[in-house]
Amino acid sequence: RWPIGKPHEVSGENFRLGTYVKLRLLGEDKNFFEGELAAMDGEIVRLEGLFSVNIASSDISRLNGAGGEWVKVTPETAALVKRSLAIAALTDGAFDPAIGRIVRLWGIGTPGARVPKPAEIRAALRSKGYKEVTVRENGGECYIKTPPGLWLDLGAIAKGHVADILKERLAADGVKRAVIDLGGNLDLVGDSPEGRPWRLGLQHPHKPRGEYFGVVEVSDRSVVTSGPYERFFEQDGVCYHHIFDPATGYPAKSDFDSVSIIDRDSALADALCTALFVMGRVKAEKFLEKNGGLAAVFVLASEDKVLVTPEARKIFRLTDKNFTVDT
Ligand code: FAD
Numbered sequence: 405r406w407p408i409g410k411p412h413e414v415s416g417e418n419f420r421l422g423t424y425v426k427l428r429l430l431g432e433d434k435n436f437f438e439g440e441l442a443a444m445d446g447e448i449v450r451l452e453g454l455f456s457v458n459i460a461s462s463d464i465s466r467l468n469g470a471g472g473e474w475v476k477v478t479p480e481t482a483a484l485v486k487r488s489l490a491i492a493a494l495t496d497g498a499f500d501p502a503i504g505r506i507v508r509l510w511g512i513g514t515p516g517a518r519v520p521k522p523a524e525i526r527a528a529l530r531s532k533g534y535k536e537v538t539v540r541e542n543g544g545e546c547y548i549k550t551p552p553g554l555w556l557d558l559g560a561i562a563k564g565h566v567a568d569i570l571k572e573r574l575a576a577d578g579v580k581r582a583v584i585d586l587g588g589n590l591d592l593v594g595d596s597p598e599g600r601p602w603r604l605g606l607q608h609p610h611k612p613r614g615e616y617f618g619v620v621e622v623s624d625r626s627v628v629t630s631g632p633y634e635r636f637f638e639q640d641g642v643c644y645h646h647i648f649d650p651a652t653g654y655p656a657k658s659d660f661d662s663v664s665i666i667d668r669d670s671a672l673a674d675a676l677c678t679a680l681f682v683m684g685r686v687k688a689e690k691f692l693e694k695n696g697g698l699a700a701v702f703v704l705a706s707e708d709k710v711l712v713t714p715e716a717r718k719i720f721r722l723t724d725k726n727f728t729v730d731t
């Protein structure tokens with residue numbers, strides 16, 4: 405999933421947001437870019453300190469421990485939670501930031517991963533989910549209230565949101581070409597060093613990292629993929645992955661092996677990938693009909709088939725001969 409082409413660049417890699425974050429800035433001004441790169445990393449660390457459920461002092465952790473009281477949060481956190489609630493409503497709860505207790509209970513991606521008992525899952529599920537979360541702004545001060553026992557988790561949207569914030573900064577600082585890679589959430593700023601769209605491979609869901617099934621060609625776009633293969637554990641021959649169906653509290657039984665979305669808005673792309681994966685084919689097709697114009701590429705789980713929306717057709721090319729394309 406790394407764009408092809410040899411640029412004049414300054415780049416850096418750090419472990420952030422639970423993943424490897426790679427930043428590449430392309431152009432001439434090396435000294436300025438070194439400083440910009442360090443400032444971007446500082447911004448990621450700052451935002452992680454607000455949004456992470458793994459940092460006790462973060463806004464989200466404080467909220468999850470507040471037992472139903474109003475909690476004062478930064479405007480950034482209020483904005484992201486508001487955005488999350490809006491997308492949760494748009495997707496009828498397929499994306500639900502109130503999934504925190506379920507995520508913690510299963511512990512997928514941690515050494516404590518296990519299959520919980522049905523009673524534990526029932527206890528961790530919130531029947532109304534995101535609808536029980538309230539954001540209030542008052543003269544520049546922001547507050548959020550969640551009922552006791554409801555925990556937020558922004559893992560399915562925060563990387564995209566961080567990418568959007570970094571992009572705004574780059575635009576303000578006059579950086580015209582860059583690649584922001586937040587562990588598979590890619591943002592391609594401007595066009596490639598050759599002055600053409602960036603070429604980007606989409607990860608094959610059943611093959612080692614770096615092997616792709618198709619290519620997209622884009623400028624100024626975010627490319628985000630969600631799939632069960634990213635984080636999972638196996639028990640008694642069953643694979644349990646990290647994308648949950650908020651209706652059941654179990655890993656979503658999806659028709660898809662992966663969902664990729666290509667959009668300017670990285671937070672939206674991130675959250676919708678997760679949502680469309682959870683919805684499965686029938687609901688996803690209805691959603692796309694209602695919300696036309698979205699560029700999405702799906703790999704079907706049952707057959708070697710790729711579904712491509714009309715908007716994505718313009719930029720996607722299949723490279724794996726074992727797959728066929730459907731619209
Ligand atoms: P996506 O599909 O985009 O998101 C899946 C993640 O969203 C799940 O892991 C879960 O957290 C949540 N989720 C699951 N189902 C739903 C649903 N239906 N609706 C809404 N959300 C859902 N990983 C670590 O191992 N250690 C860390 O310290 C760590 N810190 C992080 C801090 C931040 C601020 C962020 C954004 C991520 C962090 N991560 C960390 C990674 C995180 O746990 C997830 O693995 C990652 O965000 C999943 O992204 P994805 O693109 O693979 O999948």
Ligand code: MG
Binds near residue numbers: 559630673677
């Ligand atoms: Mg996501």
Ligand code: MG
Binds near residue numbers: 563589629630674
């Ligand atoms: Mg993602």
